[in-house]
Amino acid sequence: MVKYSYVGKDVPRLDAIEKVTGTALYTGDLRFPGMLHTKLLKSPYAHAKIKKIDTSEAEKLPGVRAVLTGEEAPYRFGIYMSDKTILAIDKVRHVGEPVVAVAADTEEIAEQAVELIKVEYEELPAVFDVRKAMEEGSPLVHENLSEYKHAPFVYPKPGKNIANHFKLRKGDVERGFREADVVIENEFYQPQVQNVQMETHTSIGQWLQNGQINVWTSAQSPFAVRHLLGVGLGVPLHRINVVVPYIGGGFGGKAGLHWEPLVVLLSKKAGGRPVKLVMTREEQFYTTAVRQGFYGRIKTGVKRDGKITAMEILYLWDAGAYADYGVNITRAAGYSCTGPYEIPNIKCDSITVYTNHPYGTAYRGFGHPEFHFATERQMDLVAREIGMDPVEFRLKNAAVPGRITATGEKLREDAGRVDECIKAVAEAIGWGKKEPKQVGGKLRGRGIAALWKAPAMPSFTSSSAILKLNEDGSVTLSISSTEMGQGTPTALAQIVAEELQMPIEKIKVVTKRETDFGPYSWQTVASRGLFMEGNATLDAAKNLKEQVKATAAELLGVPKEKLVVAEEKVFVPGQPDKSLPLASLATAGIFPDGRGIGGPVLGYGMYTAEGLTNLDPETGQGLPALMWTFGAQGAEVEVDPETGDVRVLKMASAFDIGKTINPTIVKGQIYGGIVQGIGSAFMEEFIFDQKGKLLNSNLTDYKICRAQDIPDEFVFIPIENPQLNAPHGARGVGEHPRISIEPAIANAIYDAVGVDLFEIPMSREKVWLGLKRKGERK
Amino acid sequence: MIPKFDYFRPKTTEELVDLLAKYGEDAKMFAGGTDLFVLMRDRLIRPKYVIDLKGIEELHEFSYDEKRGLRIGATVTLNELLESDVVKERFGVLWSAAGALADPTIRNRGTLVGNICNASPAADTAPALLVLDAEVEVAGKGGERTIPIRDFFIGVKRTSLKPEEFVKAVRIPNPPAGAKGGYYKWGRTRGEDLAVVGVAALVVNSGKRIVRVALSSVFKTPLRVPEVEKVFEEEGPLDEQIERAVSAVQEKIAPITDVRSSKEYRIHMAGVLTRRALKELFGGS
Amino acid sequence: MSRHKISLRVNGQRYELEVEANRTLLQTIREDLEMTGTKCACERGDCGLCTVMVDGVPTKSCLVLAVEADGKEITTIEGLMKGEELNPVQRAFIEHGAVQCGFCTPAFIVAATALLKRNPKPSEEEVKEAIGGILCRCTGYRQIIDAILDASKSGK
Numbered sequence A: 001m002v003k004y005s006y007v008g009k010d011v012p013r014l015d016a017i018e019k020v021t022g023t024a025l026y027t028g029d030l031r032f033p034g035m036l037h038t039k040l041l042k043s044p045y046a047h048a049k050i051k052k053i054d055t056s057e058a059e060k061l062p063g064v065r066a067v068l069t070g071e072e073a074p075y076r077f078g079i080y081m082s083d084k085t086i087l088a089i090d091k092v093r094h095v096g097e098p099v100v101a102v103a104a105d106t107e108e109i110a111e112q113a114v115e116l117i118k119v120e121y122e123e124l125p126a127v128f129d130v131r132k133a134m135e136e137g138s139p140l141v142h143e144n145l146s147e148y149k150h151a152p153f154v155y156p157k158p159g160k161n162i163a164n165h166f167k168l169r170k171g172d173v174e175r176g177f178r179e180a181d182v183v184i185e186n187e188f189y190q191p192q193v194q195n196v197q198m199e200t201h202t203s204i205g206q207w208l209q210n211g212q213i214n215v216w217t218s219a220q221s222p223f224a225v226r227h228l229l230g231v232g233l234g235v236p237l238h239r240i241n242v243v244v245p246y247i248g249g250g251f252g253g254k255a256g257l258h259w260e261p262l263v264v265l266l267s268k269k270a271g272g273r274p275v276k277l278v279m280t281r282e283e284q285f286y287t288t289a290v291r292q293g294f295y296g297r298i299k300t301g302v303k304r305d306g307k308i309t310a311m312e313i314l315y316l317w318d319a320g321a322y323a324d325y326g327v328n329i330t331r332a333a334g335y336s337c338t339g340p341y342e343i344p345n346i347k348c349d350s351i352t353v354y355t356n357h358p359y360g361t362a363y364r365g366f367g368h369p370e371f372h373f374a375t376e377r378q379m380d381l382v383a384r385e386i387g388m389d390p391v392e393f394r395l396k397n398a399a400v401p402g403r404i405t406a407t408g409e410k411l412r413e414d415a416g417r418v419d420e421c422i423k424a425v426a427e428a429i430g431w432g433k434k435e436p437k438q439v440g441g442k443l444r445g446r447g448i449a450a451l452w453k454a455p456a457m458p459s460f461t462s463s464s465a466i467l468k469l470n471e472d473g474s475v476t477l478s479i480s481s482t483e484m485g486q487g488t489p490t491a492l493a494q495i496v497a498e499e500l501q502m503p504i505e506k507i508k509v510v511t512k513r514e515t516d517f518g519p520y521s522w523q524t525v526a527s528r529g530l531f532m533e534g535n536a537t538l539d540a541a542k543n544l545k546e547q548v549k550a551t552a553a554e555l556l557g558v559p560k561e562k563l564v565v566a567e568e569k570v571f572v573p574g575q576p577d578k579s580l581p582l583a584s585l586a587t588a589g590i591f592p593d594g595r596g597i598g599g600p601v602l603g604y605g606m607y608t609a610e611g612l613t614n615l616d617p618e619t620g621q622g623l624p625a626l627m628w629t630f631g632a633q634g635a636e637v638e639v640d641p642e643t644g645d646v647r648v649l650k651m652a653s654a655f656d657i658g659k660t661i662n663p664t665i666v667k668g669q670i671y672g673g674i675v676q677g678i679g680s681a682f683m684e685e686f687i688f689d690q691k692g693k694l695l696n697s698n699l700t701d702y703k704i705c706r707a708q709d710i711p712d713e714f715v716f717i718p719i720e721n722p723q724l725n726a727p728h729g730a731r732g733v734g735e736h737p738r739i740s741i742e743p744a745i746a747n748a749i750y751d752a753v754g755v756d757l758f759e760i761p762m763s764r765e766k767v768w769l770g771l772k773r774k775g776e777r778k
Numbered sequence B: 001m002i003p004k005f006d007y008f009r010p011k012t013t014e015e016l017v018d019l020l021a022k023y024g025e026d027a028k029m030f031a032g033g034t035d036l037f038v039l040m041r042d043r044l045i046r047p048k049y050v051i052d053l054k055g056i057e058e059l060h061e062f063s064y065d066e067k068r069g070l071r072i073g074a075t076v077t078l079n080e081l082l083e084s085d086v087v088k089e090r091f092g093v094l095w096s097a098a099g100a101l102a103d104p105t106i107r108n109r110g111t112l113v114g115n116i117c118n119a120s121p122a123a124d125t126a127p128a129l130l131v132l133d134a135e136v137e138v139a140g141k142g143g144e145r146t147i148p149i150r151d152f153f154i155g156v157k158r159t160s161l162k163p164e165e166f167v168k169a170v171r172i173p174n175p176p177a178g179a180k181g182g183y184y185k186w187g188r189t190r191g192e193d194l195a196v197v198g199v200a201a202l203v204v205n206s207g208k209r210i211v212r213v214a215l216s217s218v219f220k221t222p223l224r225v226p227e228v229e230k231v232f233e234e235e236g237p238l239d240e241q242i243e244r245a246v247s248a249v250q251e252k253i254a255p256i257t258d259v260r261s262s263k264e265y266r267i268h269m270a271g272v273l274t275r276r277a278l279k280e281l282f283g284g285s
Numbered sequence C: 001m002s003r004h005k006i007s008l009r010v011n012g013q014r015y016e017l018e019v020e021a022n023r024t025l026l027q028t029i030r031e032d033l034e035m036t037g038t039k040c041a042c043e044r045g046d047c048g049l050c051t052v053m054v055d056g057v058p059t060k061s062c063l064v065l066a067v068e069a070d071g072k073e074i075t076t077i078e079g080l081m082k083g084e085e086l087n088p089v090q091r092a093f094i095e096h097g098a099v100q101c102g103f104c105t106p107a108f109i110v111a112a113t114a115l116l117k118r119n120p121k122p123s124e125e126e127v128k129e130a131i132g133g134i135l136c137r138c139t140g141y142r143q144i145i146d147a148i149l150d151a152s153k154s155g156k
C-alpha cells in the first residue's frame, strides 16, 4: 500500500500560482455594476465638540449618491466594548476620526464633495498621556462609559478614562518582597505603531431594498463581521452575507469589525447600490485602528540564588479614542504578565486607558511584544544585579511542565518546553563563547529573550469544517478561517490528505470565505487557526470516512469496522474484492440491482476550545489558555558607538511548535515575524505634534523594514514536543516570532556597549543618546 | 488620486517658453514627476497646468567635453547619470550622490534637474553639485542666464528661478586634477530613506590640499561650508585639519528637529560623516 | 481637464484609450484595462507595489501619468507567463516560500524579472538594491532574495 505522507512536508502553498501570476483577487480588485466610491471627511482635532455639519453643497454636486453623518448612523459597535460609532456623533475623539462619509459615482467626485462639507467644531481639552489620563480631573474621552455594553470579563471605570482594569493577584507580593534579597524596579515604554498591512482596509457593502445585506471585505473573520454587523444594526444574521476574498495582510488589524457598517449604511442611503471604501495609506495610519501604546512598571523581588519571589506589575495601555479590542489585549497581557516563568507571588494591574490618540486594536502578538519588552529586559536587569548569567537565571525560573502559571494553571505535561527553546537559542548564538567583542571599531554583543503566548479568546470559542466528497473521488474542504498569508489552508489540505491517505492534488480548499455557505469559525486570530481549524478538519475527515464506510459496509457486506479508507478507495485490507472507489460513493452507493443507498457524502467536523474557564474578577485566577506556545529569541548585534547604528548579525529563534506541518510555511511565519519585530525595535513609532496630529502618516516618514534592514543571518530551531490534543501535536506560531525581538536586541545592545534602553524604538539616534549619556556619567 | 489639471507636452523650448509666459504660477513643469506628483497627490500644490518636459529633445542632451566638462540636460534621469562612465570616474561625488537617492525604480524617472528644482534641503545631489561648482543654465521669456549653483537655492523648496523660467541644463566644470569625491548619506535605516544628514566632499591631495564640503538636511538649503576650505589652505597635520573642518561644519549648520531626527543628532552626524569622508578620501590616495 | 488619446502595448497587446490628464498609469492598468495584479498601496512612490515594466524598466506606475505612457511597451505581472509556463522567477518564488499574503508578490516578481534580464547574475547586494523600493510586510524578504538568487542560477 502506498503511504501518503504529507504532514511535515514542504507542500507548495495552494494559493501560490494565483499569487505569482497576479490573478488572486483581493477586495480592492472587485467591481460591481453601479458601484459607488467613498471618501471621508475626517476630524482635524484630537478632541472637539461637533457644533454643526453643513452638507448641503456636497449633496448638490452631480454624481454624489449618499452623504452620511453620524446622527444618521446612531449604532454602536464593538466586539468586547461597544464604545464606537461608525462616524463621530456629537464629538470627535482623535485626529482623523471620520465625521462625514460621501458615496459618489467616482472617487474624484466623492473627494470634491468632501471638500464642500463644512463642519464647525469647538475644541476641547485633550489628553495624550496614559498617566495623565488616569489623573483626577483629566478630560474625559468617554462621558457615557457606563452606558456602553461590554463583555462580562471587561471592567470599565465610568467617570474615568479606564475602559478595562484587569487584576491578577497570586500569593502574597508583600511577603514575596520581604523574602527577596534584592528588589528591582524599572519602567518601560513602547509607542503606538501600525500593523502596516500592505493592503489597506477595503470593504464593499450593499444593503438591498429587500433587506439583504452583502459585504465583501478584507476582514480576517467573516463570521465576526456578520455577527457584529447584525447586532450593531439590528439585522437578522441570515440576511447578511459576508464574503472574504484573499487578504493582503491582516496581522490582527483586520480582526473584528471595521468599516463594513459604513459602506453598508451608505449603500442603504444610495438605494442599494454597492459602495466601496479603500482606505488611503494615511487613513490606514490615523483613521483606522493601530496598535496600542504601552507603559509598564515592573518590580521584581529575587533571592541571591536566582529564584524570583515576587513581581508587582503595572501595564498601562494607550488605547486611544476607542478601546473595543484593546480591553482584551489588556486582559491577555494581564494573565500572561510574568512571561514564561513561575512566580509564586504576583500582583498585576493591566489597565486600558482612553486618550485622544488614534484607537488601538490587535496587532500580531496581542500585547505580548509590548509587555515582553518589559519583562525580558527586566530579567536581564535582575540577573545582572544578582550577578547571575541571564540564561541560567531564566532557566531557573522557567515555566516548565508541572509548574504553576500566574493564573494558577498547572502546566500540562505536554505543554511545551520553554527551557529547551532558551537552551537552543543560547547555543545558536554562541552564548558563553568568547569571541572578539570589538571588530573594526564596532562592538558586538549577544542577547536573549524568552516568550510565551496563548490564544486570547473567549473560553468557549469554536470552529467547524465541511469536507465534501466529489463525484470523481476528490474532496473539497470548506473552512472559514481566512487566508491572509499565513498558509493555514495549505496545512489543512496536508492534514486531510494524510488522514484520508489520498494524493494532495485531489484536495481543494475553498479560496473565498462566504458566511452563507461556509461553516462557522469564531475568528482568524490569536494563532489559533491551525489548532482549532485543524482539529475541526480532522473531525470532518473522520466523519467523512464514517459516512463512506457505513455505505460501503452495506454494499460489500462486511462489518464497518473492517473497512479502511485510503488511496481513494474504501476496502478491507488484504481482500482485493472487497473494495470500492470513493468516487462510486460520492452521490450515493449503488447495489448491483441498481438500488441506491446512502447519499451525498458531506463530512462535518467541529472543535470547541477545551477546558478554559472565566478568570476571577478580583484575582485573575482560572484557565485562560488553550495552548501555550513557548519560545526564545537570540540576537547578535554589532553597534557602531560613533553613530548609534545597530546591525543585527544574527537572529536565532526557537519555538516549541509541537509538530511542523509545513516547514516552508513555518519559516515564513518566523522570518516575517522577526523582521516586523526588527522594524518595531529600530524604526516604527507614531510621532504626534502637541495637538495629537500624527506627523508621520505615510511610508516616507513612518519606516518599516526594507530588504536592506533584515538580519544578516536567520537561524530557526523548531522544537517539537507535541501537544496531545492538537492536530498532529501542532501548536500555533503565527504571532510568536514577532514577540521578544525588541528585548533580545536591547539585551544584546547592553552586552555590546553597556547601554540600557527602556524605550522602543531603539533608533540610531536613541542608541547614540544612550552612549552619550553613559559617556557623560563617566 | 492626483487632482485635475491640463497636460501639455511641448516639443520645443520656444513652445515651453510661451506656455510658461502664458500660465506663470498656475503651471508646473515636470521631468520625472517623482516630486511633483507626490506634492499634488498630497494636495500640497494644485497647479492648473502641468507641462511635461520630456517631449523636448534638446533637454535630454547629456554630453561631456574635455575642456568644458559635463552638461546634463533637464530630462536626463539619475539612472542615466549612474550608467555614465565619465560621471563615475571623473565626477565621483555626483555619481555616489545619485546612487544614494531613493531606489532604482525612482531614479529611472527622477532627474538631477528635478532634484535641484524641487529644492528640498534633503536633496541628495545638491551638495555634490555645490562642491563641483556647477552652474545652472536657465531660460525664459527674458532670455537665457546662468546661475551658479551656490546662488540657486534660496530657501526651503525655493530657488532663484522666476516663475516663467526653466532650467535647461546643469553644467559641471571638470574638477581640479586629482580630485576624489564621495557623498556620505545617513538615514534612519539601512534601506532607502531621505537623508538625516548628507555630506558631499571633494578632496585633492597632491601637493596642496584642496577640500570642499557641502551638506544636505542641515540647513534651510543645501549648504557648502567655505570655512572648511580655509582650514586646508594653510599647511598643518592632516588629523588636526580634519578636526578643525569638523568643527567648522558643526558651527555653520543650523539643522531643525523633525520626524527623521533631532537637531542634536544631525549636528553630531554632520561631524561624524565629515570626519569619515575626509579620512577616507585622504586615506585612499 | 484635458483628455488625451493614447496608444499602449500592454503585455504584447495594443490598446487605444482616451484618458484624462490626471489619470495615473496605475489607474489605467487597474481600472481601465482591468488588470488587477498590479496593486496600489500608498500612491506616492513609497511602497512600490505598483511596479510594472515600462519599456522593460521597472517603474512605479503610481507616479507616471497614463498620457506619458503613450507609445510605450508596458509589462505587468499578467504578462510574464510564457503560455502555460511560469517564468523562472515565479517558480522560484513558489519554491522558496517567497509568497505569503501575495499583495506585494507581483511587484517583486516584475522587478526581479527585469533585473535578471539586465543582470543575469546579480549579487545579493544587487538584488536588495533592485527590490529596495518595494515593501513586503509578511515574509521578512529573505525568501524573496533567495528566490531571485536561485532564479538567476537556474538562469534561462
Ligand SMILES: Cc1cc2nc3c(=O)[nH]c(=O)nc-3n(C[C@H](O)[C@H](O)[C@H](O)COP(=O)(O)OP(=O)(O)OC[C@H]3O[C@@H](n4cnc5c(N)ncnc54)[C@H](O)[C@@H]3O)c2cc1C
Binding pocket: B028, B029, B030, B031, B032, B033, B034, B035, B036, B037, B038, B053, B074, B100, B101, B102, B103, B106, B109, B110, B111, B112, B113, B114, B115, B116, B117, B118, B122, B123, B124, B125, B161, B165, B166, B167, B168, B193, B194, B195, C044, C045, C046
Ligand atoms: C519614494 C521616493 C523616494 C525619494 N527619495 C529621495 C532621496 O532619497 N533623495 C532625494 O534627494 N530625493 C528623493 N526623492 C525625491 C525625488 O525623487 C528627487 O528629487 C528627484 O530627483 C526629482 O526629479 P524629477 O525629475 O522626478 O522631478 P519632478 O517631480 O519632475 O520635478 C521636481 C520639481 O522641479 C520642478 N522642475 C522640474 N524640472 C524643471 C526644470 N527643468 N526647470 C524648472 N523647474 C523644474 C518641478 O516643477 C517640480 O517642482 C524621492 C521621491 C520618492 C517618490
